[in-house]
Amino acid sequence: MIVEFWGHEFKVNIVLGCIGGFLIAIVSSMFGFGGGPFMVPLMTVGLGLPMYVVVGSSLLAIFFNTMMGTMRHYQFGNFDLIFFLIMFPAAVLGGFIAPQIAKRVSPLVVKRVAVAGLVLLALNLLGVY
Amino acid sequence: MKRLWVSVVIALCATLFMFYQNGAIAEKSKEVKKAEVKADRNVGTQPGEKKEPVKSEGSDGAVTIQVDKPSLDNGGEITITGTAPAGKPVYLEVWTDKKVRASRFDAEVDKETGKRPYILYMTYEMPAYYKIFVPKDHKDTLARIRKEGKKWSFSKALKAVGADAVYSAPAKAKIDRYQATLMGSIIGSRGDLLSAMDDKENKKRSMQLVKARFRSPDKVLGPEVEVNPDGAYKAVLKIRHGLAPGKYSIVAAVDKNTRSRPVTFENNITFPNVYLGNAGTSLNLFGPFFLTLAISIFGVLMGAGGGFIMNPLLVSLWPLPHTVVAGTVMPTVLFSQGSGIYNYSKIKFINWKLGIAIGLAMVVGGFIGPKLTELITLDQFKFVFGWILIVLAALMFWQTTPGYIAKNKKEQAILKEFKKKAEEAARAKAGAAGATEGRA
Numbered sequence: 001m002i003v004e005f006w007g008h009e010f011k012v013n014i015v016l017g018c019i020g021g022f023l024i025a026i027v028s029s030m031f032g033f034g035g036g037p038f039m040v041p042l043m044t045v046g047l048g049l050p051m052y053v054v055v056g057s058s059l060l061a062i063f064f065n066t067m068m069g070t071m072r073h074y075q076f077g078n079f080d081l082i083f084f085l086i087m088f089p090a091a092v093l094g095g096f097i098a099p100q101i102a103k104r105v106s107p108l109v110v111k112r113v114a115v116a117g118l119v120l121l122a123l124n125l126l127g128v129y
Numbered sequence: 130m131k132r133l134w135v136s137v138v139i140a141l142c143a144t145l146f147m148f149y150q151n152g153a154i155a156e157k158s159k160e161v162k163k164a165e166v167k168a169d170r171n172v173g174t175q176p177g178e179k180k181e182p183v184k185s186e187g188s189d190g191a192v193t194i195q196v197d198k199p200s201l202d203n204g205g206e207i208t209i210t211g212t213a214p215a216g217k218p219v220y221l222e223v224w225t226d227k228k229v230r231a232s233r234f235d236a237e238v239d240k241e242t243g244k245r246p247y248i249l250y251m252t253y254e255m256p257a258y259y260k261i262f263v264p265k266d267h268k269d270t271l272a273r274i275r276k277e278g279k280k281w282s283f284s285k286a287l288k289a290v291g292a293d294a295v296y297s298a299p300a301k302a303k304i305d306r307y308q309a310t311l312m313g314s315i316i317g318s319r320g321d322l323l324s325a326m327d328d329k330e331n332k333k334r335s336m337q338l339v340k341a342r343f344r345s346p347d348k349v350l351g352p353e354v355e356v357n358p359d360g361a362y363k364a365v366l367k368i369r370h371g372l373a374p375g376k377y378s379i380v381a382a383v384d385k386n387t388r389s390r391p392v393t394f395e396n397n398i399t400f401p402n403v404y405l406g407n408a409g410t411s412l413n414l415f416g417p418f419f420l421t422l423a424i425s426i427f428g429v430l431m432g433a434g435g436g437f438i439m440n441p442l443l444v445s446l447w448p449l450p451h452t453v454v455a456g457t458v459m460p461t462v463l464f465s466q467g468s469g470i471y472n473y474s475k476i477k478f479i480n481w482k483l484g485i486a487i488g489l490a491m492v493v494g495g496f497i498g499p500k501l502t503e504l505i506t507l508d509q510f511k512f513v514f515g516w517i518l519i520v521l522a523a524l525m526f527w528q529t530t531p532g533y534i535a536k537n538k539k540e541q542a543i544l545k546e547f548k549k550k551a552e553e554a555a556r557a558k559a560g561a562a563g564a565t566e567g568r569a
Contacts (some may be wrong), residue, residue: 001486006550019311021487026491029189030499031513032500034436037525040491041524051541053542060481060484061484062477063466064491064492065491065494067454068491068496069495070459073455076456077469081407083417087458088417090418092427093506094424094425095429108534112529114431115522118522119518122514122522123515124445124515125511
């Protein structure tokens with residue numbers, strides 16, 4: 001498939017993209033996260049697209065998955081309205097505050113902290129400590 | 130755009146406040162009911178209790194039971210006293226009227242046929258709280274069961290402490306069985322609904338569901354009953370925080386046929402504690418609120434959705450079922466994604482063809498995934514999530530390596546240039562539109 005973006009043309013292996021997207025969608029909807037951090041590497045490394053094409057389009061692809069996943073979770077009775085009403089305003093509020101902080105911190109530092117935090121959390125989940 | 134979001138937040142706060150008000154009203158009506166119950170008990174227990182032994186159990190003498198207070202405030206201690214036939218162990222069965230869902234996927238090899246049954250057992254009538262308090266001399270037995278770790282069996286534990294005849298409340302829950310098939314899982318159905326089970330089978334399966342729901346032996350068995358040689362017994366029940374509000378029933382029993390009539394107490398939950406009906410847990414709403422706030426901020430900063438950190442933390446910090454966590458966290462990101470898409474589409478930064486093509490593949494995946502959530506146990510959920518996080522950490526680490534940063538810098542520069550162009554184009558368009566409007 002040929003993808004056109006602001007006058008540039010990119011050749012994309014859509015079969016690989018769809019299979020990868022499908023697998024990421026199963027896991028992410030099963031465990032209830034968005035899947036962005038997996039989609040972006042898939043599209044940059046797997047499909048060879050530059051970052052500026054990927055940011056918006058991967059978000060659109062994930063949005064499909066989140067919508068379907070939400071509907072299915074609701075159908076299986078996994079949705080708790082009060083719990084949602086607690087978390088949703090906090091998530092929106094976080095979306096407002098974050099850009100203010102983002103200007104002041106280096107993304108590199110945040111990512112390194114995140115790596116350490118994720119490893120700790122993962123080891124905890126795996127029962128290592 | 131900003132104004133829109135502010136209004137959304139205000140509307141949500143209003144809804145939340147409404148919920149709180151509703152809760153407060155419900156609390157009041159409960160208060161009234163409680164008073165009635167109290168009055169009823171005053172009339173019922175003292176004189177009625179004494180008469181009952183004569184009526185029902187004749188020679189053995191029946192079991193009597195009293196509670197020291199009619200209500201608790203989000204958990205606490207409640208003392209149960211009463212009498213039972215001398216020399217017999219006394220078990221106290223406690224359960225709440227609030228029901229939750231419990232499910233268990235049976236994929237273990239059947240000892241008789243050697244095949245894996247792949248049957249999903251599911252009930253909507255599991256009490257949100259259930260516990261059998263056993264005589265104190267079973268403390269060692271329970272300690273042994275605890276040592277078995279995750280492989281403990283509720284039915285064996287009940288036999289070990291001699292409480293299998295006492296087990297009754299969850300046994301009557303209606304359990305549905307679904308025969309799961311590979312094809313069914315692919316198209317995302319639970320499978321065929323099998324015929325209902327007989328009472329004995331239902332009881333056996335309900336015990337497995339009790340384990341699936343409450344997980345640890347300490348949650349369902351407690352050595353708290355002190356029995357005197359003359360048959361009088363006393364137990365101080367600790368009802369923990371974060372349980373379902375409403376009516377709790379207690380029955381004292383020595384065996385299958387010798388049981389007291391049920392006594393009840395109320396567990397009251399007041400703001401800011403709220404009860405999550407679907408999860409069967411009540412919690413202080415500020416806990417998840419601030420956790421979500423902190424993690425969504427951090428999520429935006431690190432460029433990954435908060436769900437990765439949210440879900441494992443939620444299931445670790447609160448006794449929430451992983452199905453409810455996964456099903457509720459997912460819609461919270463829906464709106465931030467929507468607004469992100471809106472913002473990107475305004476500056477024409479979305480390639481619709483690419484996004485929709487991969488999106489369609491993802492829709493199929495999103496159809497299958499949620500079904501699989503209920504087939505796994507919490508431990509499997511945590512295990513797989515642990516590995517997902519390790520992969521994610523590796524990806525994040527890769528993004529901090531010098532090679533990636535250099536490449537990223539170049540692309541960021543191009544991105545900035547494009548954004549500038551897009552904004553100029555948008556401004557020019559708006560200017561033109563303004564000009565035409567002005568003329569009209």
